[in-house]
Amino acid sequence: MDDLIRTAAEAAEADALPRLHEVHSDETQRNAAKQTVPKCMTDTPVSKKSPAQWAYERVVLYLKNFEEQLDADHEVAMGFTGGDAGVLRIEGMGYFDPDIVTFYGQDGGGGRMQLVQHVSQLNVALRALPKAKREKPANRIGFRLVEDIEAGAALTQKKNT
Template identity: 60%
Template sequence: MGDEIETTAELVEASALRRAGVVHVRPCSPTPEEEPLPESMSKTPIEQKSPAEWAYERLILYIKNFEEKLDNDHEVAMGFVGGDAGVMRIEGIGFYAPDIITFYGSDPGGARTQQIQHVSQLNVLLRALPKHVDQPEPNRIGFRLAQDLAKA
């Protein structure tokens, strides 16, 4: 920290700026850290969001970005970090302020699953799973979540 004096406007502007970064070992398409925030996410200052809401919004960006790189034969799923619980096909995500994130979905066998997680323990491993053979198009939950976020 230097001896610089900042105006109130400069402090407010600095607090509204997003802090993110990423380094890749090989060239790849832009990731959420490199993209500007959608306007809908920028309307409410970060300081006014609960940790759960802010984590939820950023998870949507990561899931949508992951889905953009999938072919038509695969869908996004979530692997459970640090356990043998397997994977869950992501079919919905929610948050309960101030600190709970919930994932809704199904396991590869079709059984209904739900994971409820405190934001301080949030670990998400995104995986690509083949879509169901009887399904003409893959489900794209990230795009639906992003549309819903834009409406808010």
């Protein structure tokens, strides 16, 4: 038993995960529950993952699902509430165990931007923005992040054999 103080909701979530359930008013709307969770994400029990890794993996799945619904002229970005931070065009994402998740990218004017957030405050509003460079294909970070997770799992498995 650890010394962490948890809310009843956190305790219930830790006991139940990984589960996913979503309902939309438009039945044709694709949601995260309809996508296949990569095996590498389910190979390691949730109890063996830090809160940062677990939050990171789930956000990656939502990013990928959101991008799969975008047309070729739009890319994923994050919107912010409060303050004048605006949006962050997501170019990268990471985590720092045990409890930090970070997003890298650019603001609406093309300036470099990074969000560093504690998992207890994680709140991500995904937005579609027109491509930053019209002559290039849309950036699909969610797909690259899933590939990175799968590659890391394969490397870990190789080390353990």
